[in-house]
Amino acid sequence: GDSVTQMEGPVTLSEEAFLTINCTYTATGYPSLFWYVQYPGEGLQLLLKATKADDKGSNKGFEATYRKETTSFHLEKGSVQVSDSAVYFCALSASGGSYIPTFGRGTSLIVHP
Amino acid sequence: DTGVSQNPRHKITKRGQNVTFRCDPISEHNRLYWYRQTLGQGPEFLTYFQNEAQLEKSRLLSDRFSAERPKGSFSTLEIQRTEQGDSAMYLCASSLGGGTGFYEQYFGPGTRLTVT
Numbered sequence: 510g511d512s513v514t515q516m517e518g519p520v521t522l523s524e525e526a527f528l529t530i531n532c533t534y535t536a537t538g539y540p541s542l543f544w545y546v547q548y549p550g551e552g553l554q555l556l557l558k559a560t561k562a563d564d565k566g567s568n569k570g571f572e573a574t575y576r577k578e579t580t581s582f583h584l585e586k587g588s589v590q591v592s593d594s595a596v597y598f599c600a601l602s603a604s605g606g607s608y609i610p611t612f613g614r615g616t617s618l619i620v621h622p
Numbered sequence: 623d624t625g626v627s628q629n630p631r632h633k634i635t636k637r638g639q640n641v642t643f644r645c646d647p648i649s650e651h652n653r654l655y656w657y658r659q660t661l662g663q664g665p666e667f668l669t670y671f672q673n674e675a676q677l678e679k680s681r682l683l684s685d686r687f688s689a690e691r692p693k694g695s696f697s698t699l700e701i702q703r704t705e706q707g708d709s710a711m712y713l714c715a716s717s718l719g720g721g722t723g724f725y726e727q728y729f730g731p732g733t734r735l736t737v738t
Contacts, residue, residue, distance in 0.1 A: 541724065550731075552625075552731050552732065553729040554728070555726050555727070598664050607653075607670060607677070610727075614662060614663050614664050615662075615664050
């Protein structure tokens with residue numbers, strides 16, 4: 510079945526460092542890909558998405574590019590802030606229908622001042 | 623718009639007892655979803671409703687689990703004869719929906735269940 514693998518955390522960075530969180534997927538067909546974020550004490554929220562190969566999703570300085578050839582959707586940010594500390598989930602869903610996501614295990618990001 | 627709310631936020635119960643959780647979606651949203659999240663894992667889909675109709679159920683939703691959305695507004699998730707393996711965070715989300723387009727899901731804060 511469909512699955513998502515993301516790098517284990519925690520990822521610990523200093524403020525203004527470059528961030529990469531790796532995500533690869535296994536799916537039949539051409540899924541849509543997502544990054545969700547969960548800030549401490551808050552509900553999960555959609556950060557960005559891409560629905561076809563070579564699409565780049567972006568939001569709040571975060572970016573991820575849908576790479577069909579490597580089945581990857583790595584999350585990047587050029588300069589992280591303390592407020593970016595959260596758990597990040599990579600997810601996929603079959604396009605069309607109900608778009609119900611299959612989530613990865615999550616990667617915790619800790620940013621120090 | 624107050625977002626998705628879930629009650630209770632925490633529930634501790636003894637093995638074998640029944641528990642019920644409630645989810646109140648964003649008012650104009652016609653779709654409502656339930657997920658389960660265990661420690662160190664991502665959320666896993668349980669079931670979803672469009673209006674009052676339960677359209678999809680995961681194989682994770684055993685016979686002991688039942689969900690309802692009687693008037694297409696709030697929803698309840700009941701677990702009968704709880705087991706220690708049911709200990710998890712239960713998440714609710716809601717969205718607009720219809721056809722095959724993408725509609726963002728908005729998640730509630732979750733109900734943490736501990737079965738002792």
